[in-house]
Amino acid sequence: MHAERKVTVSLPEELMANAMAATGEGLTPTLRRGLELVAAKNAYRKLLTLKGQFDLQLDLDELRKDSR
Numbered sequence: 001m002h003a004e005r006k007v008t009v010s011l012p013e014e015l016m017a018n019a020m021a022a023t024g025e026g027l028t029p030t031l032r033r034g035l036e037l038v039a040a041k042n043a044y045r046k047l048l049t050l051k052g053q054f055d056l057q058l059d060l061d062e063l064r065k066d067s068r
Contacts, residue, residue, distance in 0.1 A: 016027060023030045 016030075019034065020027060020030045023033055025033075
């Protein structure tokens with residue numbers, strides 16, 4: 001079971017309406033989705049800092065044999 005936190009927040013009505021129209025869901029699922037996207041963007045940004053720092057030494061020909 002996940003811990004939840006109830007919050008009170010003031011949001012522009014047009015922003016809420018546009019976001020809910022985009023998700024096709026109600027306010028709570030839309031807000032959850034938005035928060036998930038913000039968290040994912042931060043995680044992706046952190047991953048990008050690692051770009052080029054690992055030499056995986058992959059043999060593409062060997063990898064392709066598994067898919068045949």
